[in-house]
Amino acid sequence: MVDGKRTLLIVGGGIAAFKSLDLVRRLRERGATVRGVLTAGGAQFVTPLSLSALTEDKVYQDLFSLTDEAEMGHIELSRSADLIVVAPATADLMAKMATGSASDLASTLLLATDTDVLIAPAMNVRMWEHPATVANLATLRARGVAVVGPNEGPMACGEFGFGRMAEPLEIVAAIEGYFGAADGPLKGRRALVTSGPTHEPIDPVRYIANRSSGKQGHAIAAALAGLGAETTLVTGPTHEPNPAGVRVIRIETARQMLAACLAGLPTDVAICAAAVADWRVASAAEQKLKKDGGALPALTLTENPDILATLAGRENDRPALVIGFAAETENVVEHAAAKRARKGCDWIVANDVSPDTGTFGGDGNTVHLVTAEQVEDWPPLSKVEVGQRLARRIADHFAA
Numbered sequence: 001m002v003d004g005k006r007t008l009l010i011v012g013g014g015i016a017a018f019k020s021l022d023l024v025r026r027l028r029e030r031g032a033t034v035r036g037v038l039t040a041g042g043a044q045f046v047t048p049l050s051l052s053a054l055t056e057d058k059v060y061q062d063l064f065s066l067t068d069e070a071e072m073g074h075i076e077l078s079r080s081a082d083l084i085v086v087a088p089a090t091a092d093l094m095a096k097m098a099t100g101s102a103s104d105l106a107s108t109l110l111l112a113t114d115t116d117v118l119i120a121p122a123m124n125v126r127m128w129e130h131p132a133t134v135a136n137l138a139t140l141r142a143r144g145v146a147v148v149g150p151n152e153g154p155m156a157c158g159e160f161g162f163g164r165m166a167e168p169l170e171i172v173a174a175i176e177g178y179f180g181a182a183d184g185p186l187k188g189r190r191a192l193v194t195s196g197p198t199h200e201p202i203d204p205v206r207y208i209a210n211r212s213s214g215k216q217g218h219a220i221a222a223a224l225a226g227l228g229a230e231t232t233l234v235t236g237p238t239h240e241p242n243p244a245g246v247r248v249i250r251i252e253t254a255r256q257m258l259a260a261c262l263a264g265l266p267t268d269v270a271i272c273a274a275a276v277a278d279w280r281v282a283s284a285a286e287q288k289l290k291k292d293g294g295a296l297p298a299l300t301l302t303e304n305p306d307i308l309a310t311l312a313g314r315e316n317d318r319p320a321l322v323i324g325f326a327a328e329t330e331n332v333v334e335h336a337a338a339k340r341a342r343k344g345c346d347w348i349v350a351n352d353v354s355p356d357t358g359t360f361g362g363d364g365n366t367v368h369l370v371t372a373e374q375v376e377d378w379p380p381l382s383k384v385e386v387g388q389r390l391a392r393r394i395a396d397h398f399a400a
């Protein structure tokens with residue numbers, strides 16, 4: 001997907017800059033060319049020599065370099081790439097981009113370009129959550145800047161939260177997604193994916209939920225977008241970052257998820273990977289339930305709508321391919337085959353979610369693809385790989 005593509009990598013002044021050196025390596029081994037721009041801040045963290053050695057090219061740092069202007073002017077540099085990648089995108093660089101500042105080479109390039117831009121933000125969690133950064137991010141997204149990450153986790157500063165730059169391979173996947181969308185096998189197709197758990201309120205502060213992380217559904221959406229599908233992801237509450245190039249609709253309850261899915265029709269393929277709560281509290285309390293020493297509250301449950309069966313049973317706008325997930329803890333394939341028939345969907349991806357498999361919340365998944373004709377046993381894979389293999393399988397299905 002990136003073979004022969006020209007990327008301009010702007011390395012900002014964040015502690016994650018060292019990961020951008022690995023990003024260069026990963027892109028180049030896939031056949032992309034990388035031209036490096038180092039900000040003054042970036043040069044505090046990685047040397048121009050490292051970036052130059054890895055890109056096997058000159059590194060651009062100075063807006064007012066007479067030599068650079070004679071060789072390749074900053075305007076020409078800004079248009080010399082198929083995609084501009086900013087990694088790490090510091091709070092400062094994002095602010096400059098949002099306000100249209102052109103005070104150094106990187107910000108001037110970003111203002112002077114009409115090439116698409118992908119940013120991989122990286123910063124301390126408080127900087128990330130500051131209203132200024134939140135507003136800058138919204139501005140950039142609204143202008144069509146693609147964003148990958150940041151991830152949640154421990155930070156170099158000792159704190160924990162969102163702000164870790166996406167890993168080099170995640171950034172590569174987002175870049176592949178960008179280029180794949182331009183000429184991938186699912187170009188012209190629409191895809192709808194559900195992901196994560198749903199939260200069913202008990203009262204204004206309590207809810208029923210499950211352990212779904214959303215990792216599998218998000219990976220599928222990213223992979224479909226990577227093959228060129230116009231992808232909508234309807235997701236319950238998760239800590240997963242929005243996949244690049246995907247329209248994300250955040251909901252909380254099963255009924256909201258159904259409404260968002262129906263609003264997403266028509267679509268060519270629907271993949272229901274969310275762990276939708278089977279039940280909700282029949283009438284959630286409007287005020288917080290009090291622990292007053294009296295009788296324990298009795299929660300009467302009622303069934304939630306069946307999103308998979310609803311999509312599979314649509315008369316006029318049924319997606320051509322409806323795929324469900326079966327999370328089982330025993331007789332995985334038999335239960336999945338029965339579920340496929342019961343729900344009226346085309347394929348079921350069956351996975352074993354027994355606690356000792358670590359599937360819920362983990363990064364790996366061992367699945368079986370159950371169709372009307374056969375059962376395919378896939379080897380243990382990462383959730384990202386399951387997403388990519390499923391997306392490829394969907395593309396083959398439509399091509400056949």
Ligand SMILES: Cc1cc2nc3c(=O)[nH]c(=O)nc-3n(C[C@H](O)[C@H](O)[C@H](O)COP(=O)(O)O)c2cc1C
Nearest residue numbers: 012013014015039040041042090091092093122123
């Ligand atoms: C040790 C250290 C680590 C830093 N890490 C980050 C970071 O991860 N993200 C960030 O936005 N700013 C970080 N900063 C602050 C930026 O370096 C500073 O805002 C700088 O002006 C950004 O430069 P840039 O515009 O070249 O990105 C850090 C500063 C120091 C001293």
